[in-house]
Amino acid sequence: xxxxxxxxxxxRWAVLRPWLGAAxxxxxAAVWLFAGASKVGDLAASGRAVNAYQVMPYxxxxxxxxxxxxxxxxxxxxxIVGLATRLVAGVSAALLVVFIAGIASAWARGLAIDCGCFxxxxxxxxGQAPSYLPExxxxxxxxxxxxxxxxWPRTPFALDGWLAGKAPEEGEDE
Amino acid sequence: MSSRKGQxxxxxxxxxxxxxxxxxxxxxxxxxGAAAVLVIAGLIGWAVFSSQKSKTYTAPPNANHEGxxxxxxxxxxxxxxxxxxxxxxxxxxxxxxxxTITELINQNKVRVVFHPVAFLNRFSSTxxxxxxxxxxxxxxxGARFKEFTDALFAKQPPENSAGLSxxxxxxxxxxxxxxxxxxxxxxxxxKYKSWTAHVTDDxxxxxVVSTPTIKVxxxxxxxxxxxxxxxxxxxxxxxx
Numbered sequence: 001x002x003x004x005x006x007x008x009x010x011x012r013w014a015v016l017r018p019w020l021g022a023a024x025x026x027x028x029a030a031v032w033l034f035a036g037a038s039k040v041g042d043l044a045a046s047g048r049a050v051n052a053y054q055v056m057p058y059x060x061x062x063x064x065x066x067x068x069x070x071x072x073x074x075x076x077x078x079x080i081v082g083l084a085t086r087l088v089a090g091v092s093a094a095l096l097v098v099f100i101a102g103i104a105s106a107w108a109r110g111l112a113i114d115c116g117c118f119x120x121x122x123x124x125x126x127g128q129a130p131s132y133l134p135e136x137x138x139x140x141x142x143x144x145x146x147x148x149x150x151x152w153p154r155t156p157f158a159l160d161g162w163l164a165g166k167a168p169e170e171g172e173d174e
Numbered sequence: 175m176s177s178r179k180g181q182x183x184x185x186x187x188x189x190x191x192x193x194x195x196x197x198x199x200x201x202x203x204x205x206x207g208a209a210a211v212l213v214i215a216g217l218i219g220w221a222v223f224s225s226q227k228s229k230t231y232t233a234p235p236n237a238n239h240e241g242x243x244x245x246x247x248x249x250x251x252x253x254x255x256x257x258x259x260x261x262x263x264x265x266x267x268x269x270x271x272x273x274t275i276t277e278l279i280n281q282n283k284v285r286v287v288f289h290p291v292a293f294l295n296r297f298s299s300t301x302x303x304x305x306x307x308x309x310x311x312x313x314x315x316g317a318r319f320k321e322f323t324d325a326l327f328a329k330q331p332p333e334n335s336a337g338l339s340x341x342x343x344x345x346x347x348x349x350x351x352x353x354x355x356x357x358x359x360x361x362x363x364x365k366y367k368s369w370t371a372h373v374t375d376d377x378x379x380x381x382v383v384s385t386p387t388i389k390v391x392x393x394x395x396x397x398x399x400x401x402x403x404x405x406x407x408x409x410x411x412x413x414x
Contacts, residue, residue: 043223044371045296048378058379066223067216074215084208091212113383122293122383163200 021155024145028092029079031142036072038119043069049116053102054109071095082158089149096143100136107132231368234314241369242376243289244310244319247279251412253286253405254389256382259306259326260294260333264386267400268327274402276320284409288323291374293385294333302337304370309343311366316352325350 039046047065051058075095078088103115107130113122115135154161233241243254253275257264278284290310292303306326313322325346331337338346340361347357360366377387388395388405391412399408 042295043219043226044374045293047223048293048383051378052383054381054383062223063220067219070215070219070222071212074212078208078211084204087205087208119296160204163204164197 017152018154018156021149021152022157024148025079025082025085025155025158028089028142028145028149029076031145032072032076032079032092035118036069036074036076039065039069039116040073042119045119045122046116049114049122052111052113052116052122053106054111055102055105082155082160085149085155085158085160086153089146089153093143093146093150096139096146100139100143103132103135103139106130107136228368228371231372232365233369233372234311234319234366236314236317236319237369238287240376242373243287244314246286246288246320247282247284249278249282249284251284251391251409252389253278253284253409254289254387255286256289256291256377256385256387256389258291258294258303258385259310259323259330260297260303260337261385262330262333265327265330267386267388268324271400271402271405272324272327274405278406278409283413288319289373289377289382290323290370291377291382291385292370293374293377297333298331298335298337300336300339302331304367305337305340305343305361307370307373308364308366309340309347309361311369312357312360313347313350313352315360315365316347316357318347318350318352321350322347322352 039049043066044062045065046069047062050056050065050068051061053061056064075088075092078084079092099115099117106113106115112130114128114130115132116122117135117139149155231241234244236244236246238245255275257267275284275286279286290307292301292307295301295303297303310319310322310326313319326338326343329338329342329346344354344358344361347361348354386400388400390405390408393408393412395404395408398404
């Protein structure tokens with residue numbers, strides 16, 4: 001734990017952490033808002049993108065495909081306002097793990113699809129090769145943001161802090 | 175003096191405990207609120223999707239029994255072709271093997287069901303896949319489905335463009351011999367758009383995730399089999 005905060009500069013991490021957290025929070029919010037907005041306009045296509053993974057019956061895939069963009073948008077809004085950040089970060093992390101597992105499984109089964117992470121999805125354009133590795137690495141990056149907020153959910157400019165009044169003492173409540 | 179100090183300290187401990195308790199309650203309620211927001215968002219998505227799903231559609235004449243494609247030919251072997259008018263690989267298939275398919279239909283060897291799916295709306299700014307597919311239904315109205323399909327593939331717009339305009343679609347329809355007035359109003363009214371949605375939905379349901387997909391008596395052809403020889407061989411094998 002203390003390895004990252006050497007004794008030589010005890011205050012640095014403590015000063016930096018809330019701002020890193022705020023950046024992670026807003027960054028993850030942007031990811032969710034963008035992901036949701038790119039899919040919400042064509043829910044049928046979103047369902048087909050889910051169906052292209054071939055891991056569930058078509059009817060279930062269409063429901064997931066319709067629900068997912070709205071949940072992503074809601075996650076983005078909750079992160080922006082900073083409400084229940086730890087819970088939202090947990091849900092985000094869980095979703096990202098599911099996405100990564102889905103992409104990895106599509107890769108392992110030799111499917112040639114777009115992950116559908118930000119709109120599109122399903123069939124690739126002519127001559128386009130799947131880019132599973134970059135997609136997984138990108139999602140892992142998002143997972144790091146979610147993990148940071150899961151461990152340190154308290155960030156500046158968040159409703160959480162406003163609701164709690166004064167900032168809690170170190171280590172307490174978090 | 176010292177007992178007073180003790181009392182003060184005890185009061186402070188109690189205050190802190192109350193504060194901690196309050197904070198915990200607040201955290202629980204915020205979490206419940208946020209979870210409710212997520213659930214409600216999901217329900218909204220479901221509701222929107224359900225309301226978008228049209229339950230009724232009008233299938234054009236010459237559609238198969240299920241209304242999921244246009245049937246041509248009377249042969250014993252059924253060939254299901256799933257294509258998107260925006261899909262370059264479909265155009266390529268039409269260019270190399272379209273005449274073979276026509277030949278097999280004319281030889282009475284196959285019954286072709288052509289499913290004009292709209293998978294690739296995102297590759298045009300005007301939902302060209304849907305408009306083209308719906309227009310092909312209008313062409314089927316005028317008994318020129320095959321001719322219209324061939325003409326559309328010949329004039330396939332590039333991906334990520336606006337696609338062919340409705341006016342251009344109408345011109346193509348008229349050029350293959352459909353009555354211009356009827357075709358024009360059919361295209362402009364979007365008469366077969368709900369049919370396109372039905373065709374696309376059915377294709378996804380039956381496991382078609384990419385175009386072109388060719389099924390010969392239910393068996394999906396590999397990409398390497400999508401040649402004149404490959405199709406003839408597959409039909410011959412299925413006919414035995």
